[in-house]
Amino acid sequence: MKKLESREDIELLVNSFYGKVIKDEEIGLFFNEIARVDWAKHLPKMYAFWESVLFGQMSYKGNPMGAHFPINEIRAMEQKHFDRWLKLWTAxxxxxxxGEDADQAIYKAENIAKLMAFKMDLARRL
Ligand code: HEM
Structure with a gap:
């Protein structure tokens, strides 16, 4: 099996992940109907995000948590949605x-998802 080591690898990973996400019955609607994602903009952001998280590239300049609050206000992003997101990502x-970077991609996503689920839940209680 191949190591996760280049920008091309990240592009393949991200493209193939969102290919699953948009068809998914549990979380597809967040992307297709609620945020109505502009994929030409979202995908390059996600390449930069993962390049920064995994390879320390500093190419992502954004607020990954902040982007989710408006979505969470329209439709609650609950633990079951994060579980599903993580299942698709890990698969x-x-x-x-x-290899190590593949393991890190899973491990870091788990940590970010945990924090994000906590923050979305808190925001709904305030
Ligand atoms: C239930 C789980 C999740 C759902 C439904 C979800 C959905 C979305 C949606 C709809 C967007 C907006 C796309 C747009 O701008 O049009 C977005 C952006 C983003 N998401 Fe998520 N997300 C989830 C979990 C995560 C997790 C766990 C991570 C990180 C590991 C993540 C990272 C990002 C990043 C980096 C952006 C771009 C933010 C920016 O505009 O700079 N998301 N997400």
Missing amino acids: TVEEHFA
């Missing part, structure tokens, strides 16, 4: 890659 990583 996509494992389909294509193995």
Whole structure:
């Protein structure tokens, strides 16, 4: 199995992940109907995000948590949605890659998702 090591690898991973996401019955609607994602803009952001998280590239300049609050206000982003997101992410990583950076891609997503789920839940209580 291939190592996750280049920008091209990240593009493949991200494209194939969102290919699953948009068809998904549980979380597809957040992207297709609620945020009505402009994929030509979103995908390059996500390449930069993962390049920064995994390879320390500093190419992502954004607010990953902040982007989700408006979505959470329209439709609650609950633990079950994060579980599903992580299941699709982990499956996509494992389909294509193995090794330390592949493990890190899963581990870091788990941590960010945990924090994000907590913040979305808190925001709904305030
Ligand atoms: C239930 C889980 C999640 C859902 C439904 C979700 C949905 C979305 C949506 C609809 C957008 C907006 C796209 C747009 O701008 O049009 C977005 C942006 C983004 N998401 Fe998520 N997301 C989830 C979890 C995560 C997790 C766990 C991460 C990180 C590991 C993440 C990272 C990002 C980033 C980096 C952006 C771009 C923010 C920016 O505009 O700079 N998301 N997400």
